[in-house]
Amino acid sequence: MTQAVEASGSIRRRLTVELVGSAAVLAAVLFLLVQNFARQVAEESQDNILTASVSAILESVSARDGDITADIPYAALSMLGTVSDDRVFYRIGADDRVLTGYDDLPVPDPGGRGFLTADYKGESVRIVSASRTLSVQGRPVSVTATVAQTRNGQAQTLARISRNALLLGIGFFVVAVAIALLTTRSSMRPLEDLTGAVSRRGPQDLRPVTSPVPAEMVPLVRSLNSFIGRLRTSLSRSEDFIAEAAHRVRTPLATVRAQAEVALRRVERPENRASLKEMIRAIDESSRAAGQLLDHAMVTFRTDHLERTHLDLRALAGEMVERLRPLAELKDIRLTLAEGPSAPIEGDPILIQNAVRNILDNAIKYSPEDSCVRLVVRQEPGGSTLEVTDEGGGFPEGPGDPLTERFVRGPNVASTIGSGLGLTIAKEVVEAHGGRLTFCNNAEGPGACVSLSFPS
């Protein structure tokens, strides 16, 4: 009854991938944010130092004797040099003249904020400039001080901070992945517990699931329980139905048959007797067919929900022999069961009784009067085998075993009533127990031998 369920994705995998993915994105964002912030801080501090330097230089510029002199204080440049071995350039201009310094140093657009990043002498430099107006001989002169510094130190700082930020990001990612795995496992646990609880059940266990589950799984478990309930109802209904159908079909058939037999005893004319015999024959055929169809339905039903108990195949065979002995005696057939130790097997006693009864029924039916049907129970490694040997006509010779197909009867038994389901039922029962039904004709003498093997 196990049917392959197509798995579309896995919650565990999806949850893990999503959690790990978001951890990766967060780690990357964290890294970029830290790096960006560090760059801003570094640039700001360089700008502040450069601004201070420019201010100091501007302070030192003075007009004397109609001339503009700049006495650059040591501190104005030394404050720039302390950080690293960055190179520093400066230029002081008055109006359009260059008073001192590098006259090709670019000057930020005076309308702007006074900051500029540019390439100078093959290096990237940060340039800051500021202006101040001096009065030289009563004439205003705009003095502009410009200081530039290479950005090696800042780049080094940035690289160091980036490395740390990367380590931080990786650390964050690793921790997040570990948390994701733990979370996934603990979220999947109730689902696994439920699966375990349901799949550990025996085939007849149709109780609702009562163990506590998380709120999210309550609707699922509720549906499952309602499904189990419906299954239980439908199973017991089909069992009842089979029993009820048997009752409904058999009682009227029994009436007709009994009446026909009574009538047969009363009528004299041969043609009436012949019709009555035909009638009884037809009733027997239909009742046997109906009975075995219902048996077959019940066997199918029970094999689907096979419940095994410890059995003794010998004791069971003995009961069936006692049960069928009166029938056998009608034809003076001797039913014998060879003595021996008990033969333990595992199985459904009602099903196995039915299989054995069908085989014995056949043996008695197809045996001539005054013959013998022998039963032998053999214990073998891993199981037990019941062998039923008769002295009847045997099975028709031919390949395969078509007789175990439904409604197939041997070509040599047309004169005996049968439905063709007996061997089918026996075979289904034996195979449902993991055993084997084999039959053959006796090597010496007439008759057939059927053996039913069951694992223990």
Next chain:
Amino acid sequence: MREPMRFLLVEDNASLAAAILARLTLDGHVVDHAGDLTTADEFVSTTDYDLILLDIMLPDGDGCGFLATQRDRADATPVIVLTARSEVSDRVDVLDAGADDYITKPFDFSELEARCRAVLRRRAGTGSNTIRIGDVAVDPLAGTLEVDGREVALRNKELRLLEIFAANPNRIYAKSKLVDRLFSYDEDVSENAIEVYVARLRKHIAGTRVSITTVRGMGYRLTVS
């Protein structure tokens, strides 16, 4: 079987009951019919029966309950349950409930008779039901014939034939009637088959005062000289 036997038939289906009644009466048995458990209770408290045929699904209850009551009051009358349930379902339960045997509807009367015989044999043991005909003794349950102090085992059909004759000595039985009683309708036998069994019986009882004589054109009868 010793004839006549007294049966109680507990069966709620009236037409089936009528048919079984007619059939058992034809064989010379005495049958009381109860349509429900209450009536059945009244019958068993006033009459001793040789055998009870009990339907299991009755209008006023389950036949198993009746069985249990019977066994509780230590009434050992053998019971054969008539069941219409599936072969595979709960027929074994009736044996646990105290029935001696069961038979599934619809049934062949010869099977019912065989089961009755088997039940009575188990219950009574052998030797307690001997029928005496002249200087011949028949034990129908053991299936043996005693002639001149020696015991002869009878085949099933020989025994039943002898029982039929012994129940009504001097009565003439037509071959066709004997075929009806001896053979199942699906055994396609001619009336001549009866001659075979009569011949065998004659051989068994040769030299006694009992003989089976042919009444030309009518059949056979058993006479004791």
